[in-house]
Amino acid sequence: xxxxxxxxxxxxxxxxxxxxxxxxxxxxxxxxxxxxxxxxxxxxxxxxxxxxxxxxxxxxxxxxxxxxxxxxxxxxxxxxxxxxxxxxxxxxxxxxxxxxxxxxxxxxxxxxxxxxxxxxxxxxxxxxxxxxxxxxxxx
Numbered sequence: 001x002x003x004x005x006x007x008x009x010x011x012x013x014x015x016x017x018x019x020x021x022x023x024x025x026x027x028x029x030x031x032x033x034x035x036x037x038x039x040x041x042x043x044x045x046x047x048x049x050x051x052x053x054x055x056x057x058x059x060x061x062x063x064x065x066x067x068x069x070x071x072x073x074x075x076x077x078x079x080x081x082x083x084x085x086x087x088x089x090x091x092x093x094x095x096x097x098x099x100x101x102x103x104x105x106x107x108x109x110x111x112x113x114x115x116x117x118x119x120x121x122x123x124x125x126x127x128x129x130x131x132x133x134x135x136x137x138x139x
Contacts, residue, residue: 006072007055012047018072025076028126032079035130036060036067040137043067067136071117079129080117087139088114096131 006013006021019026036043043062050057058070069080083091083104092101100116107114118129 006074007052009049009052011056012049013056013058013072021072021074022077023075025121028120028123029070029077031126032120032129032133036133039134062137067133076119076121078117078119079132080115081132081136082113082115083136084113085109087135090135090139091132094131094135096128100128 011017013021018029022029040062043060046059046061048057048059049055054071056072058072060067060070066082071078071080088104091104094101100118104114104116107116116132118125118132120126120129
């Protein structure tokens, strides 16, 4: 799988191509999906292509609420969350690693809140994503 395909509007990712793109980290995406389903019920996935610079993004929603955006890379993926000021305060009090808390706390504030991207390459990254999903859904 070539990296350029992720930035080609005519190539829409599907589960098969996604697992080829992720390689060994495909198991991490499966773990995130299983956690979402087991802990929080149904959710929806929708691939979107906004422009060439960002490439394909997977919007994951529950009902009408966006939980996070997944961006595929060759061999790994990132998950980006947006949090309101109220939820940032909850993240600050959580047991997440200090670097994640500080990154979110110091992120530029936008009209819809602050964002943080977690690059998922290791099992510990999955655990942090699970915690952030819980905070997002429960607040």
